[in-house]
Amino acid sequence: MIAKRRAHHKIKHQPPILNDDKVCEYLFQHPDFFIRHAQQIDKLRIPHPVRGVVSLPEWQMTRQRNKIKQLENEIQSLVQHATINERLFSQLMTLQLALLKANSFSELLEHLNDWGRSLGLLGAYLYLFEDKWQLTAPSNFQHLSLSTEKFDFIRIRHLQYGFQYLGQLSPAELTLLIPEQGYVGSIALSLLGDFGDLGVLVFASRDPHHYQPGQGTVLLEKLGQILPVLINRWIERKPLC
Known part of the structure; x- marks a missing residue:
């Protein structure tokens, strides 16, 4: 009985086991610790991947420099995005004004194509889904008609539930959308209409890296929303069944 009490007494008075959480908790509860032990702080050595070890003040200064560098990079990124957005807005306004001034559907297509080429692209390609627009004779734009069934393999592979795709297409896909071009490196594709069911707009570039997934x-x-409204000035929509 006496032995058990002694064993219990020993266990009861064992010092607490330190771990990271307990050390952090102590420092938070005693914020003056570093002031009271300033001389000891200078003697601390922190492992460093390049220099082996560094003092705590050096380590803190390095962290501050890294934070400042990170903030500088974030600010630079914001400035770049603002510049890009300003340029995109200007380009969109230029194209939108040109499209609004079009006196015919042929002129609209010409403005769209010229705008694409002014950006160094191969051009712009517009297709209208045949089940949504009146494109049969006597229409002069039957060559713009596209079967939704034929387009579905592109939709399933690249769009799924999205309306835009930037990147590369297979030879079979390019044959469907841009048959007259010899080499196309990358494309930007957008479905038309609020539900993406009215047609397809494609911009093509010879540069395989010009359009890439993840770009804005x-x-x-905006073009996917604007174009159906303008097209409806010259081509009628098919009545809903």
């Missing part, structure tokens, strides 16, 4: 699609989105 704001301009494509």
Whole structure:
């Protein structure tokens, strides 16, 4: 009985086991610790991947420099995005004004194509889904008619639930959308209409890296909304069944 009490007494008075959480908790509860032990702080050595070890003040200064560098990079990125957005807005306004001035559907297509080429692209390609627009004779734009069934393999592979795609297409996909061009490196594609069911707009570039997944699609989105309204001035929509 006496032995058990002694064993219990020993266990009861064992010092607490330190771990990271307890050390952090102590420092938070005693914020004056570093003031009271300033001389000891200078003697601390922190492992460093390049220099082996550094003092705590050096380590803190390095962290501050890294934070400042990170903030500088974030500010630079914001400035770049603002510049890009300003340029995109200017480009969209220029194109929108040109499209609004078009006196015919042929002129609209010409403005769209000229605008694409002014940006160094191969051009712009517009297709209207045949089940949504009146494109049969006597229409002069039957060559713009596109079957939704034929387009579905592109939609399933690249768009799924999205309305825009930037990147590369397979030879079979390019044959469907841009048959007359010899080499196309990358494309930007946008579905037309609020539900993406009215047609397709494609911009093509010879540069395989010009359009890449992850790039902004704001301009494509706006064109996808504007074009159906303008097209309806010259081509009628099919009645809903």
